[in-house]
Amino acid sequence: MGRPVLRTAWAALMTPALLTPAVLSAMGGAAVAAPAPVPATRQQAFTAAAKAYGVPEQVVLGVAYLESRWDANAGRPSTSAGYGPMHLTDARSAPARPADHGGSAAGRGDEDPRGDDARPLTAREPAATNPTGAALGPAVQTLRKAARLTGLRPERLRDDPAANIRGGAALLASYQRDLGSDRSGDPADWYGAVARYSGATDSGSARFFADEVFATIRTGARRVTDDGQQVSLTAQPGLRPRTAALAKLGLRGTGTDAMDCPATLACEWIPAPYQQLSADPTDYGNHDLGDRPTSQKINYIVIHDTEISYDASMNGVRNPRGVSWQYTVRSADGHVAEHVRPNDVAWQAGNWYLNAKSIGIEHEGYLAQGGSWYTEVMYRSSARLVRYLAARFGVPLDREHVLGHDNIPGTTPGGVSGMHEDPGPYWDWAHYFRLLGRPLHATAGQRSGMVMILPDYETNVVAYTGCDAAHASDPCPAHGGGSIMLRTEPRADAPLVKDIGKHPPAGAATMSVYDHSARAATGQRYAVAGRQGEWTAIWYLGQKAWFHNPKDGPTAVGARGFLATPKPGVASVPVYGRAYPEAEAYPQGVPVQNLVPMQYTFAAGQSYPVGGAETGEYYYATTFDRSDHTVVRGKLRYYEIQFGHRVFYVKAGDVRLIPAF
DSSP, X not given: OOOOOOOOOHHHHTOHHHHOHHHHHHTTOOOOOSOOOOOOSHHHHHHHHHHHHTOOHHHHHHHHHHHHTTOOGGGOOOTTSEETTTTEEOTTTSOOOOOOTTSOGGGOOOOOSSOOTTXXXXXXOOOOOOOOGGGSOGGGOHHHHHHHHHOOOHHHHHHOHHHHHHHHHHHHHHHHHHTTOOOOSOGGGGHHHHHHHTTOSBHHHHHHHHHHHHHHHHHOEEEEOXXXXXXXXXXXXXXXXXXXXXXXXXXXXXXXXXXXSXXXXXXXXXXXXXXXXXXXXXXXXXXXXXXXXXXXXXXXXXXEEOSSOHHHHHHHHTOTTSOOOSEEEOTTTOOEEEOSOTTSEESOSSOHHHHHTEEEEEESSOSSTXXXXXXXXXXXXXXXXXXHHHHHHTOOSSTTTEEEGGGOOOSSGGGGGGOOOTTOTTSOHHHHHHHTTOOOOOOSOTTOSEEEEOOOTTTOBOOOBOSSGGGTTSBOOOOBOSEEEOBSSSSTTSOBOOOTTTSTTTOOOOOXXXXXXXXXXXXXXXXXXXXXXXXEEEEETTEEEEEEOOTTSOSEEEOOEEEEEEOTTOSEEOOBSSOOOOGGGOOTTSOOOOOOOOSOOEETTOOEEEEEEEEEEEEEOOSSOGGGOEEEXXXXXXXXXXXXXXXXXXXXXXXXXXXXX
């Protein structure tokens, strides 16, 4: 179901005393037109705001689309403290968020990001903290300026979508005036103001944001927002913005030595340090040098959220005693920082096998604390980066190879409960894959033996708890999401399925937004275990798991592929959190890494989708001196399977493959 439309009395917004040129001039604002009729729709709100502040309506619509896709989000902040369709930022009023890198609320996760038994990460320092008060820059305080320009109270700009749009239009008009430009009716003349609206501090990021806004105006857009408002932007295919005003913003140049980004993306090089920290050759940080893809193929891209601000993340990744990842994407403008070259191995996913075979990308934001949505410009920037990396390294663009941090398995049974949960259920995988150019869709009929989870993000509202760390048992604000809940029987009040690894020993799952024990996410494929009325059962962590899947509002679609099932005569087969070689493959001087089965049961009669085939590998890298690093390759073959919310591995010799279509 959708969320209610937020409406605030527009009579107060249109009070003439608030909108006179004299009052606005005293507040640093611009003269506006006489009060207009009360807007009844979101579309009319854009029209009224544009007219009031002399901004072309296409520009206001284009900026709002890049910020929020015109959604209201019920007045709740984004993960970077932005409010409403225009993403007016007000970090001072956003709910407090704990600083905990990696997606575990209030420090509940104890994952070792390196995830290597041979060289555990023992010298970690506390996570960086978020800046507060005076440390916050103007880029996260635009709502207060919009309040001064419009005469509207900050809380109204946060809570009322129409007021928020008016505040965004006022900001654009003020930026245009600051550039010494007329309030032209031609959208092409507003490039500089649009670039400044991004809040970017470097020219490349400001240019990227403005280019994406004008690309949206050229192609047009139309959608129904999260609160049921129909909004459209008429295409102007011949529009060519005049970009000279960008130089007037006085922004710093974007670093040009980040060689591992597409040329069309604003990237800079902010290196993670590779340092020896004491005389002990094993005491070093914060990543490992490598020679990928020559030494090892890169098979995966891992999507994270930071759980701290962009600036705090930069402080963290510069710490040689901390952790590392390859890239960070900033929320407000899509700016990308590169920290570790793709050929090197970052300490990011909590599983050494996956670290050695993947690239990690952090996104400024929070799984749930105080916000539940990400900006469109960050989605677009990230998708452009992932498309580039996937093409360069041959990574398939599917949910078996573009993984969330929450899809990474623990390496041993004892490590399962501490693995992280980001980016969580509010990351819009369906939209992300549309931006990747690989939209998720049915590949088989409704009666296929395999399904892909694909709920409608906007209407799929799950009653999570724990979004407020101070009140963990309270319900989260209603918001769309990309995950569905799994139950032991085909009824809404049935218990959730169990996860004996996440919640040992009983396995009881919860509705916490941080607990994916009984959740399946958009794009994941599962083997069908049964159907009953509007309910579908899948095999999940060794058990039959039911979810509601009505024909008039399906949450899954038919899929095709191969399923792994135990070979005939075998009661059950072990599942693993890593695909390491057989003992005979290790050369002298490299300790054999034990293949430890996980605590779950993959029994005869069950089946799980195969995401790919792997040959056992292990990257031995425990000292600062790279000369004794070794890639161990074996002959043992594995299949990656979607076993629960996380992927796991089975030995190819233990199973047989059967087609599903």
